[in-house]
Amino acid sequence: MSRPALDVESVQAFVTIADFQSFTKAAEALGTTQGAISVRLKRLEERLGYKLIERTPRLVRLSAPGASFLNPAREFIAAHDRAMAALSCECRRFRLGIAEHVAGPEVPTLLARLNERDPALTIEVRLENSRNLLDAFDSGDLDAVIVRQEDDRRDGEDLGPEHFGWFAAPQFHQQPGKPLRVAALAPCCGVRDIAIRALASDGIEWNEVFVGGGHAAVMAAVSAGLAVAALSCRLAPADTIEVGQRMGLPELPSSRIMLHSTLTDRRSRDALRTLAAAYREHRSPRYAGAD
Template identity: 70%
Template structure:
């Protein structure tokens, strides 16, 4: 079965239309020699001379005149096939951990949309553990989470540092348990904070346990409690108070992106995603 090379057919049609190897090479961003090689390869494959070339003229041969219409249809079908692939809207399921999402997220999504307008981005926000489980089940194409276990795969986007934050007016009486505002028990930051307090033999009590992130932020900003936050995401107006109250340092971790996408278009979208996150996340 004879198969056709798209580049060779394009070279033939362009030479036929312009009646010049030199102008065809200029239009195709190639060289006259390369165009000649492609045409010779096509003629050898078909077993027919397609172009009659003399020092003064370039014209279709009798066989070339028969082949030219089919060649144009072949190229048009090739262009339609590519247009169908690149114009079709695709869905991209992206998970972003709630404790990772910061002010860079709008920029991140805008960059991804500008890179590929045919991409329908479906964003899901939850805890890192829930999103990683969803990714492992195939429910997400990519997930940006905080590393919370010994799993070492995924692309590291950057470090994540933590600190103890409180309102400037927060008061802690010596001998009383430290008032700690925290989210639900499944929260990874809560686990980091409480383990550090227990290891330092510092008594603590939780307030606003199980509340929303906005409730925790409100309690800390109002001076009612202290909480551990990512240094990127500490509430405005709060200050780091670990030295002030003799609190233990909190271990750092990493922000990681997971994905199993392998096609070139998706991989390029992932590179855009990672670059946007690294460029626009505030310094810790």
């Protein structure tokens, strides 16, 4: 008895829908339309004889057969991509900058998946503040950057909003009548500038008690109860709480996350598009509704 032949596009559509729990986001990641994604999935389901994705007005999820098929489907795609890469001796790379307050815990997993799909593509990642990364991008030292939007720039691809708040450890105690103890990033950091302007506009006295140690060091200082800090609401340490309202601190304005790129070759652009779709996914509530 002959087995059904699988086509790469259909299997890739299924895997991407499973990853994003969304037909719209899967289409965006693959650079196609929602209708095309639906057609590819239907073709795959018909060939296999199983319904792989359950779709309701509020939910997109794997069926039982879909859950069983997902890992083999990933292996099928990875084997295909390795085979295609083996036909090309050209090793390509691009230099990617990601702002420290943008890089979340999902980044290593995403980069590993991109490498698995395209072993001939090397992505060199640089983590720094947005201003320095944009300067490096403009000077040609980086091929693409994912950064906070700067007031003097309106170019780039909008990946969505980034919200900020005042975070501190639950045990943090601010002495009455004393300046607010603030842990801050380097002086050229845009998030630091936002926080300082907000404090100044409300006439709140403050002292920087932990300065310029990098994003991870600042978060460690906040977790230790040494100070408060203005941090991304998405990336604040799990052992801290938002204390802005309780302490009467000014509301911090939201920003936008932007992708700037000079890359033109298809495979590098495909990798960037996958990263961009993942960033949009991690900035919106999952399962907010099927599409």
